[in-house]
Amino acid sequence: MSFDTLAPHYRWMESVLAGPLLQQCRTRYLGHLAAARNVLVLGPGRSRFAAAMLTAAPDARLTLVDSSHEMLEHLGRDLRDGGAAMGRVTLVHADAREWTPSSAPFDTIATHFFLDCFAPVDLAALVARVAQWSIPGTRWLVSDFRMPAAGWRRHRALAIHALMYAFFRATTGIAACAVTPPDAYLARARFRLVQRQLSNLGLLHADLWVRSTTSSAGAGRGIVE
Numbered sequence: 001m002s003f004d005t006l007a008p009h010y011r012w013m014e015s016v017l018a019g020p021l022l023q024q025c026r027t028r029y030l031g032h033l034a035a036a037r038n039v040l041v042l043g044p045g046r047s048r049f050a051a052a053m054l055t056a057a058p059d060a061r062l063t064l065v066d067s068s069h070e071m072l073e074h075l076g077r078d079l080r081d082g083g084a085a086m087g088r089v090t091l092v093h094a095d096a097r098e099w100t101p102s103s104a105p106f107d108t109i110a111t112h113f114f115l116d117c118f119a120p121v122d123l124a125a126l127v128a129r130v131a132q133w134s135i136p137g138t139r140w141l142v143s144d145f146r147m148p149a150a151g152w153r154r155h156r157a158l159a160i161h162a163l164m165y166a167f168f169r170a171t172t173g174i175a176a177c178a179v180t181p182p183d184a185y186l187a188r189a190r191f192r193l194v195q196r197q198l199s200n201l202g203l204l205h206a207d208l209w210v211r212s213t214t215s216s217a218g219a220g221r222g223i224v225e
């Protein structure tokens with residue numbers, strides 16, 4: 001799977017198709033992260049999350065792991081052009097399913113519009129693997145598309161998901177054909193959903209998960225729309 005061909009077009013496509021909606025999801029919880037020190041971002045693509053994170057957390061070091069060389073090239077250029085503190089940024093060209101960090105544990109993990117690239121078996125393995133690099137208190141930000149439970153919102157989402165997956169499967173070769181909610185895998189890895197913000201008629205969610213010390217994770221969430 002490679003997002004290389006999409007990299008030059010990623011920003012304008014997002015801006016035309018989604019306006020500010022995706023960036024609002026990515027940055028929803030930045031106010032909680034001012035004290036972050038060691039941040040892992042998986043599949044950052046060319047999103048503006050890294051720049052916002054560097055500003056929101058002045059002592060944070062960011063490790064940005066992406067399997068697309070082109071995405072990383074553009075991201076590095078975008079960050080430099082925006083005056084980002086590149087001394088706090090490490091760009092890693094690797095497949096997150098196989099990569100092993102040298103700087104774990106992380107106090108913050110971010111996966112924005114990334115977990116939906118994976119079919120259930122890969123997603124389960126990936127979440128379990130990444131969770132090993134966390135400690136109690138680690139925050140995991142998850143933004144993604146979702147499927148409303150019923151009604152016309154679900155029909156609308158079904159049409160949008162069908163278009164989206166057809167496009168991404170054709171252009172990037174992702175294995176997933178539908179979005180798999182990561183909730184059960186995160187709960188199994190002892191992360192607890194602290195807050196979930198739904199937006200765009202239930203099509204999008206922005207989650208804040210926190211690694212707990214006990215084995216009974218997953219409960220206690222507040223859902224806001």
Ligand SMILES: C[S@@+](CC[C@H](N)C(=O)[O-])C[C@H]1O[C@@H](n2cnc3c(N)ncnc32)[C@H](O)[C@@H]1O
Nearest residue numbers: 003043044045047066067068071095096112113
């Ligand atoms: C849909 S884009 C999302 C980009 C960005 N996070 C955002 O919020 O827009 C998915 C990104 O994940 C990367 N990616 C997909 N599979 C990957 C993998 N196995 N390991 C690392 N990166 C991967 C792609 O190259 C791409 O940059």
